Amino acid sequence: MADEGTHGYSRRLTEYGDREFARFVRQSFASSQGFAPKSLGKPIIGIVNTYSELNNCHRLLPDLVVAVKRGVWAAGGLPLEFPVISLGEIFLHPTSMWLRNLMSMDVEAMLRAQPLDAVVLLGGCDKTLPALLMGAASADLPAIVVAAGPMLPGEFEGERVGACSDCRRFWGAYRRGERERSELLELEAQLAPTAGTCGVMGTASTMACLTEALGMMLPGGAAIPAVYAERLRQGEWSGERAVALAEERLRPSQIMTEQAFDNALRVLLALGGSTNAIIHLTAIAGRLGIRLSLDRLNELSACTPVLVAVKPSGENYMVDFHHAGALDVLLPELRDDLHLAAPTVAGSTLGERLERRRRRAPDAQVIYPRSRPFQEAGALLALRGNLAPEGAILKRSAASPHLLQHSGRAVVFRSLADLAQRVDDPALEVRADDVLVLQNAGPRGGPGMPEAGYLPIPKQLTGVKDMLRLSDARMSGTAFGTVVLHITPEAALGGPLALVRDGDRIELDAANARLSLAVNERELARRREEWRPPSTPPRGYERLYHEQVQGADLGADFAFLRHEALSDGAAAG
Numbered sequence: 001m002a003d004e005g006t007h008g009y010s011r012r013l014t015e016y017g018d019r020e021f022a023r024f025v026r027q028s029f030a031s032s033q034g035f036a037p038k039s040l041g042k043p044i045i046g047i048v049n050t051y052s053e054l055n056n057c058h059r060l061l062p063d064l065v066v067a068v069k070r071g072v073w074a075a076g077g078l079p080l081e082f083p084v085i086s087l088g089e090i091f092l093h094p095t096s097m098w099l100r101n102l103m104s105m106d107v108e109a110m111l112r113a114q115p116l117d118a119v120v121l122l123g124g125c126d127k128t129l130p131a132l133l134m135g136a137a138s139a140d141l142p143a144i145v146v147a148a149g150p151m152l153p154g155e156f157e158g159e160r161v162g163a164c165s166d167c168r169r170f171w172g173a174y175r176r177g178e179r180e181r182s183e184l185l186e187l188e189a190q191l192a193p194t195a196g197t198c199g200v201m202g203t204a205s206t207m208a209c210l211t212e213a214l215g216m217m218l219p220g221g222a223a224i225p226a227v228y229a230e231r232l233r234q235g236e237w238s239g240e241r242a243v244a245l246a247e248e249r250l251r252p253s254q255i256m257t258e259q260a261f262d263n264a265l266r267v268l269l270a271l272g273g274s275t276n277a278i279i280h281l282t283a284i285a286g287r288l289g290i291r292l293s294l295d296r297l298n299e300l301s302a303c304t305p306v307l308v309a310v311k312p313s314g315e316n317y318m319v320d321f322h323h324a325g326a327l328d329v330l331l332p333e334l335r336d337d338l339h340l341a342a343p344t345v346a347g348s349t350l351g352e353r354l355e356r357r358r359r360r361a362p363d364a365q366v367i368y369p370r371s372r373p374f375q376e377a378g379a380l381l382a383l384r385g386n387l388a389p390e391g392a393i394l395k396r397s398a399a400s401p402h403l404l405q406h407s408g409r410a411v412v413f414r415s416l417a418d419l420a421q422r423v424d425d426p427a428l429e430v431r432a433d434d435v436l437v438l439q440n441a442g443p444r445g446g447p448g449m450p451e452a453g454y455l456p457i458p459k460q461l462t463g464v465k466d467m468l469r470l471s472d473a474r475m476s477g478t479a480f481g482t483v484v485l486h487i488t489p490e491a492a493l494g495g496p497l498a499l500v501r502d503g504d505r506i507e508l509d510a511a512n513a514r515l516s517l518a519v520n521e522r523e524l525a526r527r528r529e530e531w532r533p534p535s536t537p538p539r540g541y542e543r544l545y546h547e548q549v550q551g552a553d554l555g556a557d558f559a560f561l562r563h564e565a566l567s568d569g570a571a572a573g
């Protein structure tokens with residue numbers, strides 16, 4: 001599609017076969033909004049508003065939109081707000097991940113179709129920032145991200161609590177019989193006490209930090225709590241900066257380079273961030289022709305310690321991270337390992353940002369110095385082996401040390417429904433040293449790769465707090481335990497995971513990054529013969545998703561949405 005004009009309302013004209021008529025009629029309809037002719041001649045800055053009453057995390061986005069508009073007006077632009085799909089993590093079936101790619105298509109299509117000179121992307125809940133970045137990367141229109149910001153923690157029995165690391169902690173205690181239902185009801189009101197995204201280093205906060213590390217957000221924007229006035233000022237500055245981006249024509253593909261993704265992976269590791277971020281970064285990079293490899297993740301992981309002690313890794317909350325200086329303090333600690341020439345939406349390089357932003361020393365309580373890290377290197381580990389030929393992920397920093405080298409008997413659940421039905425069945429034959437295996441919960445099998453990898457410990461194993469658990473699913477960034485995720489190829493594609501049976505021996509060898517199934521090739525070949533693929537849904541988005549979704553190693557993006565440079569398997573990075 002041709003871009004008929006270079007500026008404002010003359011861009012992306014409606015096709016009538018008469019461009020002058022299209023321009024004339026557009027101006028006429030635009031003036032019906034009540035703007036004076038002078039306003040209509042300004043650069044048009046789209047504001048993507050992902051507010052929805054089914055997305056609690058985005059409750060304050062309308063206020064943020066007002067602030068962004070102030071900034072756009074002040075800088076001489078015309079701000080025009082429009083909606084796209086919003087994904088509220090807790091309000092979607094089967095899982096928000098199933099809809100991430102759809103949201104990214106919505107974003108890309110609307111950025112391509114409308115007369116915009118630049119865009120401000122407002123999001124925050126887990127899948128929204130990835131979808132916004134994927135869409136913006138594909139449309140490659142000048143763009144800047146403003147995050148909703150994290151919630152503040154609540155208080156329960158004299159201690160601070162927050163979504164959703166504490167949801168899981170208390171739920172685990174309830175399942176073990178250590179808590180009453182009435183106590184959970186009291187806790188309910190305190191886990192998410194304000195607007196904003198989950199207040200721990202879950203996927204939403206991790207992705208906000210990585211968006212800043214990628215250079216797509218103004219410095220300091222990732223961790224400001226949703227309810228702080230500072231969040232509104234960040235919005236205003238971003239609106240102002242968007243007008244400059246429109247003039248400079250600085251595009252996402254010039255910012256999100258291979259070096260920028262390397263920086264983001266470093267920051268992910270230093271944060272002890274969510275495993276989901278690996279999938280999202282891979283998908284965003286894939287839109288730009290950059291291939292992120294698990295080998296590179298392991299290389300960086302081996303030499304990047306965890307410096308941030310925010311739940312689920314530490315005891316702090318995102319508000320503490322913000323007050324400790326957030327990325328302004330963390331990035332200088334990583335300075336020697338970062339690509340400092342990487343450009344950012346601020347108009348300066350990452351290196352210039354580090355020079356300019358006021359420096360404060362790490363407090364060694366929330367952000368630790370590189371010389372004395374919170375945890376040693378290796379927070380995230382990509383595994384391979386005959387059970388995961390294309391890879392799997394273990395969040396080593398959240399695992400029990402005694403299970404990192406472990407061999408046990410498989411107890412297999414064939415699907416999520418099977419898991420729900422049998423895990424607490426007293427007749428289930430299971431021991432504490434067994435390995436819980438969940439099949440058919442990957443991108444195609446789930447569908448949508450739900451956050452089911454954190455399998456519940458069977459109730460009959462009273463007092464057991466962790467077991468080795470394996471699946472092709474994901475895990476919430478707020479969860480913890482010895483949980484191997486993203487096993488690829490997934491079971492629904494006939495990967496080796498589909499061939500595991502009760503009683504098989506499985507070995508996790510974290511020291512050598514291996515995940516193995518001790519079953520001989522002949523027996524595996526026999527089981528492979530018996531395997532049948534799931535049926536294709538008859539129509540609609542279900543069918544599109546089933547046919548197009550790729551493995552976790554490719555970001556679980558749709559094949560036809562990846563950059564053409566990667567469509568034939570060629571890797572640019």
Ligand code: FES
Pocket residue numbers: 057088089090124125126163196197198202204
């Ligand atoms: Fe929205 Fe956690 S539910 S960020």
